[in-house]
Amino acid sequence: MVWSGLAVAGMTFVHPGAIDTSASLDFVKTRIEAGDQPWTREFNKIRSASAATRGPGQLAHVADHHDADAARDDALAAYTQALLWSFTDDEIYARRSIAILNTWSNFQGFTLGTDQDKLHAGWIGAVFAPAAEIMRGYSEWTPAQITGLQAMFKRAFYPQLITASPWNGNVDLTQIDAMISIAVFNEDEALFKLALVRLESRNPAYFYLTSDGAEPAAIDGDGGNLQHFWFDPVDWVDGLTQETCRDNGHHSQYALGSALHVAEVAWNQGVDVYTPNQARYTAALELLASQFLAESFATCSVTTPATGRFNTWEVGYNHYHNRAGVDLPNTEKLIMQQIRIDSVPATWNLVYETLTHAGLPGKTLAE
Numbered sequence: 001m002v003w004s005g006l007a008v009a010g011m012t013f014v015h016p017g018a019i020d021t022s023a024s025l026d027f028v029k030t031r032i033e034a035g036d037q038p039w040t041r042e043f044n045k046i047r048s049a050s051a052a053t054r055g056p057g058q059l060a061h062v063a064d065h066h067d068a069d070a071a072r073d074d075a076l077a078a079y080t081q082a083l084l085w086s087f088t089d090d091e092i093y094a095r096r097s098i099a100i101l102n103t104w105s106n107f108q109g110f111t112l113g114t115d116q117d118k119l120h121a122g123w124i125g126a127v128f129a130p131a132a133e134i135m136r137g138y139s140e141w142t143p144a145q146i147t148g149l150q151a152m153f154k155r156a157f158y159p160q161l162i163t164a165s166p167w168n169g170n171v172d173l174t175q176i177d178a179m180i181s182i183a184v185f186n187e188d189e190a191l192f193k194l195a196l197v198r199l200e201s202r203n204p205a206y207f208y209l210t211s212d213g214a215e216p217a218a219i220d221g222d223g224g225n226l227q228h229f230w231f232d233p234v235d236w237v238d239g240l241t242q243e244t245c246r247d248n249g250h251h252s253q254y255a256l257g258s259a260l261h262v263a264e265v266a267w268n269q270g271v272d273v274y275t276p277n278q279a280r281y282t283a284a285l286e287l288l289a290s291q292f293l294a295e296s297f298a299t300c301s302v303t304t305p306a307t308g309r310f311n312t313w314e315v316g317y318n319h320y321h322n323r324a325g326v327d328l329p330n331t332e333k334l335i336m337q338q339i340r341i342d343s344v345p346a347t348w349n350l351v352y353e354t355l356t357h358a359g360l361p362g363k364t365l366a367e
Helices: 022-033 039-047 065-088 091-104 116-135 143-161 169-186 189-206 251-268 275-294 314-323 329-342 353-357
Strands: none
Touching: 022 039, 022 065, 022 353, 039 065, 039 353, 065 091, 065 116, 091 116, 091 143, 116 143, 116 169, 116 251, 143 169, 169 189, 169 251, 189 251, 189 275, 251 275, 251 314, 275 314, 275 329, 314 329, 314 353, 329 353
């Protein structure tokens, strides 16, 4: 089903079906067992990381940035150990992952009091929900415990996610990333649809195509001054993002990675967001990759910093190159020469893409 802004009627959710599926996890497990790269290298890296042994924290609220960092580390540990259980069948990882998830069933909410709460909920929820999706397959995680985590998401995360932040677009896109994965775990069709509606609205207001016109789409929070909201680009080119001229590789990578995560989760649930956004997303991938490769940011009135390369690239590259057969030379070169070679670390909701999505076999939506 291609998403076109119409209702997705009568959904039956597939589990696991957030960013990972049974087929994708099995593929990676097979590659690790064969000692193939880059999967084995990435697997060994996460197996030796502190997240592989971290136990649950005791947070009742996220009240400041220190709390958010602790919550991030809990979410990453739950997801890391869920993956390790999937790849090794070692139940110690399963027990640790569900211990973290069960402790988080008592979480009450985000209380910083600004839209930073929305961003924190997006960052953290977008990792907790995929962990929970994988752990659905563990027989010792009881229905009551699963229901407890679902109730927590509704109580603590929904209030921060269902209203879009008017801040820069990376915040909204991160919120949407969390929304759609939580919707799958909670089997919440209304939340799933809302995530897609929000993405459809944000896409032309964040990822520019010259076919859009002289200026991109307006959106709440832009102040009625798109030139200023987009940080004064001097050249409106295909693939320019709303934050390219803010700091290029930092917020743009979070936003692009989040949008592609949403498309992948939708794909795993039988909804094609990728195709109607192919020109927009591939242009953004290629432009940003070319800027990193050349260390040139001529689209902007000032030289924006080329900050660290994040786990933004493999999900979109896998779909558009491996499934759809689109040539993405800049993205491919960046992945092969920098992302995989440098073994890019996890950061907030951009985690482990090389491990989980490098070289996944192409498949049609029906499969």
